[in-house]
Amino acid sequence: MRKYIPVYVRFPFFYAMVFALTEYFIDSGDRPAFLKYPIVPIIHVFLIFMFITVEVIMKALDSVSYHLLSEEDKVKFDIESAKPFTQTETFKKWMFKISALKPIEQEKDIQLDHDYDGIKELDNGLPPWFTGLFYATIVFALVYLVRFHIVGDYTQDQEYVLDNTLAEKEIAAYNKTAPDLMNVDKVTLLTEEAALAEGKAIFTTNCVLCHKANGGGAIGPNLTDTSWILGGGIKNLFKTISEGGRPGKGMVAWKESLKPTEIQKVASYVLSLQGTKPADGKAPEGEVWEENRVAKTPTADVVLTDTVTKNK
Ligand code: HEC
Incomplete structure (x- = not known):
């Protein structure tokens, strides 16, 4: 992994994840948790420090293990790591592995007999993203069926009522802190x-x-x-x-x-x-x-x- 994803991609990604997770899970009202609680930026700095430390240690370990290789293995290793690596290549291999899809080189094995004026038909598998989605819908449907039709978790009516009560609560909370909020439903005659x-x-x-x-x-x-x-x-x-x-x-x-x-x-x-x-x-x-x-x-x-x- 380390070898294929450069540190300038890994690190921002790692940090964005940490940032998003803290903001998502820490309830800090309308201000970002990062600004509201000083402990949050401190922890972030600590995490950045940890990340750098881990990077340095891994680098050191790499060079130590390289030095421990025999001369022969060192040469092999150099050749290996000089080979260009394409992510798509591995991705493709992996995709073929998990699906029934045959690569283009093996097309003649799966070609069907019929031939209509030169139009041939392949008996190939579906692309993995498609089958993946298809299986996901089955799993979703099963969970849905059990949860709402067998166990009877809650009905759409109940969900509607629940959402409305929640919204009303939010509106009430908002009205409390918004003194300028006045509308035709709320307006009353002032006499003071x-x-x-x-x-x-x-x-x-x-x-x-x-x-x-x-x-x-x-x-x-x-x-x-x-x-x-x-x-x-x-x-x-x-x-x-x-x-x-x-x-x-x-x-x-x-x-x-x-x-x-x-x-x-x-x-x-x-x-x-x-x-x-x-x-x-x-x-x-x-x-x-x-x-x-x-x-x-x-x-x-x-x-x-x-x-x-x-x-x-
Ligand atoms: C540019 C002139 C103008 C200004 C300034 C103005 N109004 Fe009016 N107002 C009118 C007119 C003309 C009508 C009649 C509207 C209609 O017939 O639909 C009216 C109607 C009204 C009515 C309804 C009367 C009825 O019989 O139903 C109220 C109440 C009112 N105005 C209050 C105000 C208030 C309060 C202000 C100041 C914030 C204001 N107006 C400023 C011209 C004005």
């Missing part, structure tokens, strides 16, 4: 002073141009009345602000520039303006929203036809 103040700041920076500082509406609709074009309530507002208004109406998807938690705050702030009745407020648009109604998710089509009739 501080959150509303932040919401107001976001509103002042981004929204007053079209909705006015008092929410009475300019290019955009009045946000202080109980009528909503795209549905009221925190969930609908969160969705509208995140995804934008209907195409062509001029309200962009704010999720491009605001974080989900910021959208939650500004939506809560907007809802805190309910009933403030600014003097210059625009006339109500859309439908009166009742909070206890099942949150509707307006589809563009439905809403569009609504306004078309209203605008007429």
Whole structure:
């Protein structure tokens, strides 16, 4: 082995294996184990050192055993090691050995009698990779059959449920460490002073141009009345602000520039303006929203036809 695979191939391979195995088996969270635990690089350095030591010892042993050879054997050895070695040659020999395949030189032994206009047929074995795969499928099928149909390990339904529970656990763990994670399913109305103040700041920076500082509406609709074009309530507002208004109406998807938690705050702030009745407020648009109604998710089509009739 040592003779055929040069050290500059052997060593990186050996090291990559060690590295991959440590990273795979050591649970180090999102940081590589190599960086997280100082002991890991120390062990790696130790292994590299061991590897070099072994190399040196083997080299020394080689030269010692060479010196112990008789003069005659030394000459033989020199001739042997001067012969070029081709890996493919050995590989081929080995492949022929483990399969029923006959090399091309022996083709006349396995040629069948029939001859169709010069097209002849050989009774040769299949290539080893093919037979290997074939046997592997048989072994796989046997194990599968015994495990799932005889022993009844678990069904696909159970596997699905199990995978889902695992995924839910992972999501829960992720949610714990991702404070900025907010979506339309999770969003709740914020009422704390501080959150509303932040919401107001976001509103002042981004929204007053079209909705006015008092929410009475300019290019955009009045946000202080109980009528909503795209549905009221925190969930609908969160969705509208995140995804934008209907195409062509001029309200962009704010999720491009605001974080989900910021959208939650500004939506809560907007809802805190309910009933403030600014003097210059625009006339109500859309439908009166009742909070206890099942949150509707307006589809563009439905809403569009609504306004078309209203605008007429
Ligand atoms: C460029 C002008 C513009 C800006 C800036 C803007 N909006 Fe709008 N907004 C609109 C328009 C126009 C509509 C109506 C959309 C529609 O009819 O589909 C709208 C609709 C809304 C609605 C839904 C109203 C309803 O009746 O359903 C909410 C809520 C809203 N905007 C909040 C915001 C918030 C919060 C911001 C700031 C982050 C903001 N808007 C910034 C123009 C704007």
